[in-house]
Amino acid sequence: xxxxxxxxxxxxxxxxxxxxxxxxxxxxxxxxxxxxxxxxxxxxxxxxxxxxxxxxxxxxxxxxxxxxxxxxxxxxxxxxxxxxxxxxxxxxxxxxxxxxxxxxxxxxxxxxxxxxxxxxxxxxxxxxxxxxxxxxxxxxxxxxxxxxxxxxxxxxxxxxxx
Numbered sequence: 001x002x003x004x005x006x007x008x009x010x011x012x013x014x015x016x017x018x019x020x021x022x023x024x025x026x027x028x029x030x031x032x033x034x035x036x037x038x039x040x041x042x043x044x045x046x047x048x049x050x051x052x053x054x055x056x057x058x059x060x061x062x063x064x065x066x067x068x069x070x071x072x073x074x075x076x077x078x079x080x081x082x083x084x085x086x087x088x089x090x091x092x093x094x095x096x097x098x099x100x101x102x103x104x105x106x107x108x109x110x111x112x113x114x115x116x117x118x119x120x121x122x123x124x125x126x127x128x129x130x131x132x133x134x135x136x137x138x139x140x141x142x143x144x145x146x147x148x149x150x151x152x153x154x155x156x157x158x159x160x161x162x
Contacts, residue, residue: 001058002027004051005146008062008080010035012044013139016055017147024151026129027055031139034080041083048087060088061146061157062097085160096150096157103149106156121145 001020007013015029032047034040051057062084065077081097088095104116107124122133122141128148133141150157 002055003059003061003147003150004048004055004057005061005143005150006048006063006084007139007142007146008065008077008084009139010040010076011139012047012080013137013141013143014047014051015140015143015147016051016057024147026144026147029140029144031137041079044080044083045087048084049091052088052091052093057093060084060093060095061150062095062160063103063142063146064097064099066100081160095160097160098146098149098157102156103145106149106152107145109152118142124148 001018003017003019005015005017010033012032012034013029014032016027018025018027032044034044048060052060062081065074065081085095104121107121108116118138118141119135122135122138125131125141125144125148126133129144131141131144
């Protein structure tokens with residue numbers, strides 16, 4: 001089964017994994033720039049649909065939205081998450097999410113860290129998958145971190161409509 005993991009933002013990190021009988025392999029990863037113009041929702045929809053079809057995705061995992069003080073950013077992320085969910089739903093693909101704090105906590109517990117930031121997530125991702133991601137690749141490492149959390153404790157993930 002192929003799984004698409006997303007760290008949704010204006011620079012959306014993505015990664016595709018193959019889960020074959022409990023053995024997980026990272027197939028592809030990257031980042032898509034959605035920062036320009038008013039068509040970002042359509043661009044995200046096109047991107048997600050393309051990845052689902054190209055990689056025969058059966059499950060989409062999303063890092064949930066963390067509300068901070070900026071209501072404009074929160075609304076944008078909600079819209080983008082909704083686009084991903086509806087796109088996957090229209091293609092009969094199951095979509096699950098997990099809050100960022102639980103993703104980091106799950107990864108940190110599995111790797112004996114107390115508290116994690118983007119640097120530690122990137123270091124663990126690089127170490128686990130033999131990558132050389134840099135600071136500019138934090139969105140990519142966060143999307144891969146979503147899968148690490150899912151591997152460590154998939155019960156933390158829940159459907160978006162819940």
